[in-house]
Amino acid sequence: GTTIPIAPEDAQPERQQPSKLDECRRCELWQFATQAVGGEGPRRAKIMFVGEQPGDQEDLAGQPFVGPAGKLLDRVCEAAGVDRDTIYVTNAVKHFKWEPRGKRRLHKTPVQREIEACHYWLDKELASVKPTVIVALGATALKSVLRTANVTLKNSLGKPLRHEGHWVVTTYHPSYVLRVPGEEAKREAFNTMVEGLKLAHELLE
Ligand code: URA
Structure with a gap:
């Protein structure tokens, strides 16, 4: 045969x-x-x-929240009585940003421009999943979801708000719970995450 197969993607109009x-x-x-x-x-x-x-670990595995932060998220779900497999799990930014520190790759916080560039993908996920509640894990997620740098985690914790047809519940990032010093503070942060997820679950009713 002499036909040249054209992948559906190639058949679409030019894209940038x-x-x-x-x-x-x-x-x-x-x-x-x-x-x-x-x-x-x-x-x-x-x-x-x-x-x-x-x-x-997520960068190597190609899956979100499979490393230490993911394990903590599993524990939060368990404590809140919510099956993690019923939740869609994603990130504001889809590529791992890091800097070398010896042999390790140290996480670097994405800047607003990178968060904005990645809205394209989060929008696709929101449009297809259409979640009732978005749980923003930490400040970067919150800025991404609300599309503004003018929000703070502190002011939004535990206060559900309506945004573009979704509820948004803000809680800590699991890595914060892992690194916050002191058993008491750790337990408190963990419980805040559990309460956040319970609140998200209540908003479904
Ligand atoms: N931290 C995140 O924010 N996302 C992951 O997928 C893993 C760690």
Whole structure:
């Protein structure tokens, strides 16, 4: 045969950016990451967790929240009585941003420009999952979800708000719970996360 197969993607009108997440060049972060990490979970999940960006282990595995922060998230779900497998789990930024520290790759907080570039992908996820409640894990997620740098975690903790057809519940990032010094503070932060998830679950009724 002499027919040249044309992939559906190639048949579409010209695009400035590739439509595949792993080929994303909307910001510079792809250069340093192993791969892009998209969200995971039921297509019509009622709750969506939004984290910051993949960590070292997520970058290698290609899945969100599978490293230490993910393990803590598992414990939060268990304590709140919510099955993690019913939740769609994703990140505000899909490529791991890091700097070398000896042999380790140390997480670096994404800047607003990188968060904004990645809205493209979060929007796609929101449009397809249509969650009732978005749980923003930490300040980066909150800024991404609300599309403004003018919000603080502190002022939003525990106060659900309506935003573009969703409830948004703000809680700590699991890595904060892992690194906050002191058993008491750790327990408190953990419980705040559990309360946040319970609140998210209540908003479904
Ligand atoms: N931290 C995040 O914000 N997201 C992950 O997927 C892992 C760690």
